[in-house]
Amino acid sequence: MAFRTSTSIIALCCLAILVLFPDLVFAAADAADKLLPAPKPGRLDYPVVAGISARTLVWGFAQMHLFLAAFVLAVPIFSIAMEYLGQLSGDERYDNMAHEFMKITMSAYSLTALFGGSLALALFLFYPHLMGYMMRVFRGQVLIYALLFLLESVTLYIYYYSWNALRYGNRKWYHMSIGLLLNTVGLTLMFIANDWATFMMSPAGVDPATGAVTGTVWEATRNHLWNPLNLHRFVANIAYGGAIVGGYAAYMFLSETDPKVKAHYDWMGYTSNFIAIAGFLPLPFAGYWLMAEIYAYSQQMGITAMGGILAWLFIIQAVLIGTIMLAANYYLWCGLMRTDRGADYAKYVKYIAFVIVCGFLVWVTPHSLILTTQEIRQLGGTHHKFLGPLGIMPAKNTAVNLMLVFTFLSFQMFYRSSRIPTVSWAKAGNMVIIALYIAGCANIVAAGIYGYLTPTVYKVGASVPQVISTLSIIIFSVIIDVFMLRGARTTKVHWGRMSERSQYALFVLPVAFTWLMGLMGYIRSSLRTHWHVYTIMRDNSPEAYIPTIGQAGNTITIITLSFMGVMVFVFWLSRLGETRQQDPGAQVQPAAVTPPRLHGQEAAQ
Amino acid sequence: MTFLKVMVFSLAVLLAYTGFANIVPQVQGDPPVEEKIDAGSLDMAGMIALGGRLFRGKGTCTLCHNDLGRAPNLLKLDLARTFPARLADARYSGVAKGQKGAKAVESYIRESMLEPSKFVVSGFGKKGSNDTVSPMPKIDAPPVSLSKVEMNAIMAFLQDRAGFQPTVPLPSADEVPSAAAAPDTSQEEDGPAKTAVAAIEKFGCSACHDLEGSKADTGPKLAGIGKRMSKAQIFEAITNPNAQIAKGFEKDIMPQDFAEQMRVSELNLIIQYLKKLPGQP
Numbered sequence: 001m002a003f004r005t006s007t008s009i010i011a012l013c014c015l016a017i018l019v020l021f022p023d024l025v026f027a028a029a030d031a032a033d034k035l036l037p038a039p040k041p042g043r044l045d046y047p048v049v050a051g052i053s054a055r056t057l058v059w060g061f062a063q064m065h066l067f068l069a070a071f072v073l074a075v076p077i078f079s080i081a082m083e084y085l086g087q088l089s090g091d092e093r094y095d096n097m098a099h100e101f102m103k104i105t106m107s108a109y110s111l112t113a114l115f116g117g118s119l120a121l122a123l124f125l126f127y128p129h130l131m132g133y134m135m136r137v138f139r140g141q142v143l144i145y146a147l148l149f150l151l152e153s154v155t156l157y158i159y160y161y162s163w164n165a166l167r168y169g170n171r172k173w174y175h176m177s178i179g180l181l182l183n184t185v186g187l188t189l190m191f192i193a194n195d196w197a198t199f200m201m202s203p204a205g206v207d208p209a210t211g212a213v214t215g216t217v218w219e220a221t222r223n224h225l226w227n228p229l230n231l232h233r234f235v236a237n238i239a240y241g242g243a244i245v246g247g248y249a250a251y252m253f254l255s256e257t258d259p260k261v262k263a264h265y266d267w268m269g270y271t272s273n274f275i276a277i278a279g280f281l282p283l284p285f286a287g288y289w290l291m292a293e294i295y296a297y298s299q300q301m302g303i304t305a306m307g308g309i310l311a312w313l314f315i316i317q318a319v320l321i322g323t324i325m326l327a328a329n330y331y332l333w334c335g336l337m338r339t340d341r342g343a344d345y346a347k348y349v350k351y352i353a354f355v356i357v358c359g360f361l362v363w364v365t366p367h368s369l370i371l372t373t374q375e376i377r378q379l380g381g382t383h384h385k386f387l388g389p390l391g392i393m394p395a396k397n398t399a400v401n402l403m404l405v406f407t408f409l410s411f412q413m414f415y416r417s418s419r420i421p422t423v424s425w426a427k428a429g430n431m432v433i434i435a436l437y438i439a440g441c442a443n444i445v446a447a448g449i450y451g452y453l454t455p456t457v458y459k460v461g462a463s464v465p466q467v468i469s470t471l472s473i474i475i476f477s478v479i480i481d482v483f484m485l486r487g488a489r490t491t492k493v494h495w496g497r498m499s500e501r502s503q504y505a506l507f508v509l510p511v512a513f514t515w516l517m518g519l520m521g522y523i524r525s526s527l528r529t530h531w532h533v534y535t536i537m538r539d540n541s542p543e544a545y546i547p548t549i550g551q552a553g554n555t556i557t558i559i560t561l562s563f564m565g566v567m568v569f570v571f572w573l574s575r576l577g578e579t580r581q582q583d584p585g586a587q588v589q590p591a592a593v594t595p596p597r598l599h600g601q602e603a604a605q
Numbered sequence: 606m607t608f609l610k611v612m613v614f615s616l617a618v619l620l621a622y623t624g625f626a627n628i629v630p631q632v633q634g635d636p637p638v639e640e641k642i643d644a645g646s647l648d649m650a651g652m653i654a655l656g657g658r659l660f661r662g663k664g665t666c667t668l669c670h671n672d673l674g675r676a677p678n679l680l681k682l683d684l685a686r687t688f689p690a691r692l693a694d695a696r697y698s699g700v701a702k703g704q705k706g707a708k709a710v711e712s713y714i715r716e717s718m719l720e721p722s723k724f725v726v727s728g729f730g731k732k733g734s735n736d737t738v739s740p741m742p743k744i745d746a747p748p749v750s751l752s753k754v755e756m757n758a759i760m761a762f763l764q765d766r767a768g769f770q771p772t773v774p775l776p777s778a779d780e781v782p783s784a785a786a787a788p789d790t791s792q793e794e795d796g797p798a799k800t801a802v803a804a805i806e807k808f809g810c811s812a813c814h815d816l817e818g819s820k821a822d823t824g825p826k827l828a829g830i831g832k833r834m835s836k837a838q839i840f841e842a843i844t845n846p847n848a849q850i851a852k853g854f855e856k857d858i859m860p861q862d863f864a865e866q867m868r869v870s871e872l873n874l875i876i877q878y879l880k881k882l883p884g885q886p
Contacts, residue, residue, distance in 0.1 A: 208746070208747075209746070251607070251608075251611055254607045254610075254611070255607050255608075296731070296732070298742070298748075299668075299669055299675060299740040299741075300665060300668055300669070300742065300748065303668045303669065303675070304668070309632045309634050312629045312630060315629065316622070316625060316626055316629065319622070319625060320622065323618075504611075504614055507611060507614060507615055507618075508618055511615050511618045511619060512618070512622075515619065515622050526634065529634060529636070529748070530636030530637075531747075531748065534747075534748065535746070535747035535748045536747070538747075539636075544636050545633055545634055545635045545636060546633065546634030546635075547633065548631040548632060548633050549626050549627075549629055549630075549631060549632075550626055550627040550629075550631050552626065553622065553623050553625075553626025553627060554623060554626075554627070556623075556626075557619050557620075557622070557623040560619060561616075561619065564615065
């Protein structure tokens with residue numbers, strides 16, 4: 001009921017804005033704008049300020065803003081999902097974890113705005129012509145963005161500060177409605193920012209010859225790449241939020257000595273890892289869609305990404321994703337020690353590890369290498385006789401799909417290690433699941449071989465049955481498990497019974513995710529090559545070149561380190577808020593840090 | 606202590622990624638550089654050479670016109686037969702319909718560059734368009750934006766490859782204030798090879814073939830090859846090595862993209878060198 005009320009309020013607000021100010025979105029451009037071409041700044045039109053590298057500064061601010069914004073947008077999604085799960089299961093740990101993380105978001109939120117403001121100032125300072133043009137294209141949408149930012153702040157504060165006041169019963173549903181409103185506003189903000197970024201890649205609503213603004217703001221907004229990027233960033237944010245929360249939980253697990261508190265953070269780490277990987281599993285498919293749309297919009301742009309000077313970046317991406325997969329799986333395998341029946345499943349770990357490592361190796365195999373004459377002689381050609389075929393997309397698609405399937409298997413093993421099915425058809429159900437895995441994997445491999453043999457234009461098409469096989473294995477296994485494990489006999493999960501080493505796997509996730517997001521941002525921006533707005537407004541600044549991968553890697557590392565520093569500050573700040581100075585006159589020895597509330601933990605164990 | 610350990614671990618992971626990014630091949634993507642040409646001294650041979658550079662460089666034609674199947678590989682196809690076949694295609698209804706000869710080929714190429722969807726070669730249309738929409742951008746519009754002179758140069762280059770005498774006009778002085786040809790510096794840093802031996806070294810031929818005393822045996826021996834193969838056959842063996850494989854050797858060992866990598870002058874140098882190579886066949 002409350003959800004419906006909330007949705008209605010949001011719809012009415014949007015409708016009211018559009019009814020009162022339709023020109024913000026639907027008005028055609030002014031007659032003057034239709035005659036005014038896009039600016040053509042020359043090299044001297046770009047301000048030079050104290051020798052600062054404009055691009056590096058803007059890059060740094062933009063990436064920091066994006067990292068923080070991804071976190072700030074992801075945590076409320078994560079949070080409302082946790083609240084909902086808490087309501088369904090009656091387990092207060094979900095609620096406590098969500099509340100703990102919203103507290104951290106409060107500190108991160110102001111820093112997000114700070115970097116966003118710095119980015120806007122830097123853009124207006126160093127790229128005034130571009131920003132002037134963008135303002136002409138998006139006109140009133142910029143004001144809507146500002147209004148939504150205000151609404152985001154209001155809903156965020158109400159959502160956080162009303163947590164305990166609206167904690168139980170019907171009031172909880174009102175609280176979740178506020179959370180829904182917060183997420184709606186947050187996602188709308190992200191979608192608006194995305195349309196600015198994608199307009200620069202695939203401009204719409206402007207005259208292709210002159211760049212004059214001819215269409216409405218809505219036409220410019222729904223440009224060719226807008227929705228693929230929206231989906232990709234939405235899914236990636238969920239994975240990213242889970243990874244950051246997992247890193248925090250791992251740190252707290254290592255720092256605490258109280259077994260109850262350790263158990264709480266172990267559970268938090270597991271749940272966060274689950275969310276990170278659950279968000280990560282569909283990410284390659286969202287990526288395929290984005291890349292397919294890039295090819296559809298401009299074949300040149302697509303080839304620049306996948307077959308041009310950026311092609312090597314996808315090998316680096318493979319290394320990053322491979323380490324994420326290995327770390328997440330390693331953590332899950334270590335988690336088998338939490339359950340008494342975990343050892344029964346541990347014997348399968350070596351096979352899963354074999355598949356994941358093989359997949360990783362296939363993914364990092366490059367198609368072509370820059371070789372010396374001596375190396376060509378030793379290799380017997382420019383492509384390795386046997387490894388050459390592993391360098392192209394069909395082999396890599398096969399590898400990533402198998403890695404996803406076997407990562408899911410790791411989750412399934414842990415889930416089953418504390419549950420013994422009691423239904424009469426359990427054996428038949430297990431046989432169906434095994435058959436599903438075998439048939440799905442066979443289809444993935446067969447489609448990969450077909451993709452290798454077929455011409456390039458059909459190779460992407462060959463990945464579709466692979467994706468369907470992977471999703472089928474996951475979806476049907478979950479459905480069968482849900483029915484088979486209903487009323488199952490559960491065994492105790494010993495939360496906190498984890499090795500310290502396993503927690504380092506949880507640190508790999510946020511570090512790799514952050515660096516990966518930086519790398520993907522570099523690729524997305526570089527696809528525009530020497531254009532501010534692709535084919536419409538050329539970049540004539542002194543830095544209108546695509547930096548080498550090494551330069552980009554160094555910059556991304558510095559930005560990632562800065563982000564890690566900011567996050568450490570944010571976490572420290574949230575802990576500082578719980579610290580109370582000892583009364584000099586008192587005799588008691590209060591704890592420096594209040595341990596988190598652990599209501600319901602015992603019940604769950 | 607925990608904080609320190611976590612930070613050191615995270616830093617090590619970051620440095621590993623950074624190190625990897627720095628050891629892979631480093632290429633900087635520069636914007637096309639405008640190269641002024643002297644219209645007064647440009648003859649048709651220079652025009653053809655300019656067209657070749659534009660085809661591989663600023664025109665970005667080889668991004669799609671290559672072996673990967675996104676567009677016909679104009680550097681490997683026998684254009685002397687391909688162009689007349691296109692003009693005679695029942696689906697073709699463009700400006701050169703029913704015409705023959707060099708002038709018709711010029712009209713056909715010009716039309717293909719300015720209106721790529723006018724005629725889409727079977728199998729190369731946009732997905733779902735039933736070969737009615739071409740994925741090729743208009744070549745005189747951004748992002749490629751070739752000038753009239755630059756398009757003429759590419760037409761001359763393709764007509765020459767098809768064995769026709771180019772029919773495009775040489776540029777006048779007022780037509781080339783900024784005629785451009787950005788050499789593809791990402792693949793060719795030292796300019797074209799001037800001698801056959803330099804070309805052989807540049808493309809690593811002696812790494813696999815016993816040339817210049819290398820004694821390599823990954824590829825077939827080439828001694829006396831000029832006595833058993835014509836120039837056209839040697840040309841095909843270099844530009845399309847899988848077309849005919851020597852006994853005892855396998856497909857796909859020799860690079861398939863020499864037609865894209867080599868300049869016409871370099872290819873000619875190597876062919877002449879091989880034609881005169883002494884030894885028993």
